[in-house]
Amino acid sequence: xxxxxxxxxxxxxxxxxxxxxxxxxxxxxxxxxxxxxxxxxxxxxxxxxxxxxxxxxxxxxxxxxxxxxxxxxxxxxxxxxxxxxxxxxxxxxxxxxxxxxxxxxxxxxxxxxxxxxxxxxxxxxxxxxxxxxxxxxxxxxxxxxxxxxxxxxxxxxxxxxxxxxxxxxxxxxxxxxxxxxxxxxxxxxxxxxxxxxxxxxxxxxxxxxxxxxxxxxxxxxxxxxxxxxxxxxxxxxxxxxxxxxxxxxxxxxxxxxxxxxxxxxxxxxxxxxxxxxxxxxxxxxxxxxxxxxxxxxxxxxxxxxxxxxxxxxxx
Numbered sequence: 001x002x003x004x005x006x007x008x009x010x011x012x013x014x015x016x017x018x019x020x021x022x023x024x025x026x027x028x029x030x031x032x033x034x035x036x037x038x039x040x041x042x043x044x045x046x047x048x049x050x051x052x053x054x055x056x057x058x059x060x061x062x063x064x065x066x067x068x069x070x071x072x073x074x075x076x077x078x079x080x081x082x083x084x085x086x087x088x089x090x091x092x093x094x095x096x097x098x099x100x101x102x103x104x105x106x107x108x109x110x111x112x113x114x115x116x117x118x119x120x121x122x123x124x125x126x127x128x129x130x131x132x133x134x135x136x137x138x139x140x141x142x143x144x145x146x147x148x149x150x151x152x153x154x155x156x157x158x159x160x161x162x163x164x165x166x167x168x169x170x171x172x173x174x175x176x177x178x179x180x181x182x183x184x185x186x187x188x189x190x191x192x193x194x195x196x197x198x199x200x201x202x203x204x205x206x207x208x209x210x211x212x213x214x215x216x217x218x219x220x221x222x223x224x225x226x227x228x229x230x231x232x233x234x235x236x237x238x239x240x241x242x243x244x245x246x247x248x249x250x251x252x253x254x255x256x257x258x259x260x261x262x263x264x265x266x267x268x269x270x271x272x273x274x275x276x277x278x279x280x281x282x283x284x285x286x287x288x289x290x291x292x293x294x295x296x297x298x299x300x301x302x303x304x305x306x307x308x309x310x311x312x313x314x315x
Contacts, residue, residue: 005239012231013247015224017254020092020099021262022220023084029213032084033195033202039221040076040192044185046226051181058186059178067172068190075165076191077198082158090151091265096255097137098155100278103248103285104130105163113171126284133277139270184229249279 026035059065087095104127110116119127138152173183209217232247256275259265 005235008231008235008239009246009250012228012235013250013254015228015231016247017096017251018258019220019224019251020083020087020096020255021258022216022224023095024087024092024259024263025216026213026220027084027087029209030207030217031203031205032081032088033199034204034207035084035217035220036077036080037192037195037199038217039080039225040188040195042218042221043225043229044188044192046222047181047188047229048185050226050230051179051185054179054181056179056182058182059176064173064176064178065186065190067168068186069194071165071169071173072187072191072194074161074168076188077194079158079162079165080191081195081202082154082161086151086154086158088151089148090155091147091259092263093256093259093265093267093271094137094147094151095155096252096259097271097275097278098134098152098159099162099255100248100252100275100282101130101134101156101159102163102166103282105160106166107163107285109164109167110170113167115167115171122284126281129277129284130281133274133281136270136274136277139268180233181229188225248282252278252282 023035030038059068083095083099086098107116107119107123107127111119134152134156138147169183169187178186235247252275256267256271260267
């Protein structure tokens with residue numbers, strides 16, 4: 001891998017791995033819905049501006065926008081809200097680790113949607129290892145648990161929603177050939193509309209944000225959402241999807257390190273072991289099962305399922 005490719009991967013891993021740090025800092029001055037709405041508006045503005053500059057056009061058709069609405073709900077509005085709520089009384093590092101379990105839920109959703117026909121022992125082991133990671137992070141046997149029940153539930157549900165969105169986009173949107181920035185920007189814009197509609201019901205308290213919280217929110221929207229989409233697209237184009245997938249491993253580690261170093265969050269053995277389990281699960285789940293020999297494969301099924309597509313810049 002070239003030096004420039006390594007630099008791109010390092011920067012994107014740092015940007016996406018820092019998301020949970022910025023959520024924690026922005027949460028000191030903004031409510032979860034305020035944070036998510038601002039982040040979506042800023043991110044959508046950056047991504048759509050890039051798309052329009054490249055002369056890409058938004059998709060047409062009610063069916064396409066209906067699928068974008070579901071993808072926006074599953075991949076942005078709901079998980080980002082849940083992680084923001086989870087970090088109100090939980091650590092950023094735990095949120096980052098639990099976010100790393102998304103591939104477990106992506107694979108589960110892909111099976112339910114029919115995108116994946118065969119899992120294989122490796123992927124089944126990956127799912128089990130991912131669940132083990134959640135158990136280790138929660139450490140229910142410990143009297144000094146570093147995560148509350150509400151924080152754990154919020155972050156796990158956020159990861160489930162986030163992971164399910166990958167499978168949904170791969171099943172219903174990726175085959176439509178929507179230009180990448182219009183797909184990502186349309187999803188972010190739709191999520192912003194959904195968040196705006198939900199805001200009156202979730203409450204919009206008066207903003208008393210510090211400079212630190214405001215800067216964190218701007219970084220979260222412009223850099224971690226908008227700029228990250230651009231950089232991820234460059235990596236996929238120049239270095240390939242496999243290189244982009246490497247970011248998933250690295251960002252989990254980055255989130256844990258930043259939480260411990262910057263926010264002085266506890267890094268006990270269960271946190272470290274849970275991180276290792278989640279990383280191991282991700283590796284196993286990204287391996288494709290061996291194809292069934294042609295003579296043994298059922299005539300009605302392809303020998304190997306098509307790879308999953310992931311929405312660009314959904315972190």
